[in-house]
Amino acid sequence: MTPHHSTGRRERNREAMRARVYEAAISLFAEKGYVATSFDEIADRADVARATVFNYFKRKDEFLLAWGDERRRRLGAMLIQESSRESGVLDQLTRCMNRLGEVTTDERRVTSELLLAWVRTGAPVLEEPYTSFIFAQIITDGKARGEVRPDVDPIAVGHLLRDTYLGTLYRWVGEGPAPFSLAQSLTSSLGLIFDGILAHDVTLSP
Structure with missing residues (x-):
């Protein structure tokens, strides 16, 4: 076996072991809660030595950072897939918000537990606002097609939509049944943003 193949196999084994430890921790956080879960329990669930867990995650909050990174990559890829340039701006954003709501609802227990700890x-304050950039690109494409007013700043709208998603998510997480439909609330917020709240004969002061 060549050194290159040997190195590649070791790296794959290391990644597989890290994923095993990570999945064990996330499943325990969902079952017992983040604070109540110990490193010993994570090691037992992963069927590895306690030292092995520390080889990959030296502190407990590193599991949260890994969860945030994995969630960002997965949701980002999903939003890019939903943002087809063959449809209008509102249709694209509605599909994006629906998918964000559906995926998060499917993972309500772990999201509720880990989001609060995260x-x-x-991390939410310091992380790169990846969803803002995806939303902003949809608005930019809409401007190019004449769907969006020329004076609209796509970046500002992207941040507004991301803030809408996160703010709604923070109100939705918690123990017990979901207080409202996340997907429906997100798409309703889109209507408010696009239609506005002022009567047509009301103008804003400069």
């Missing part, structure tokens, strides 16, 4: 790390 917020305490400060």
Whole structure:
């Protein structure tokens, strides 16, 4: 076996072991709660030594950061897939918000548990606003097609839509049944943003 193949196999084995430890931790967080889960329990669930867990995650909050990274990649890929340039701006954004709502609802237990712990790390404030950029690209394409007013700033709209998603998500997470339909709330918010709240004969002061 060549050194290259040997190195490649070792790397694959290392990635597989990291994924095994990560999945064990996430499943325990969903079942017992983030605070109540210990490293010993993670090691038992992954069927590895405690030291092996520390080889990949030296602190407990590193699991949260890994969860945030994995969630960002997955949701980002999903939004890109939903944002087809063959349809209009509102249709694309509605599909994106629906999918965000549906996927998150399917993972309500783990999202509710880990999102609150993840917020305490400060990660949502410091992370790159990836969803904002995807939303902004949809608006930019819409401007090019004449669907969006020329004076609209796509980046500002992207941040507004991301803030809408996160704000709604923070109100939705928690123990017990979901207080409202996440997907429906997100798409309803789109209507407010696009239609506005002022009567047609009301103008804003400069």
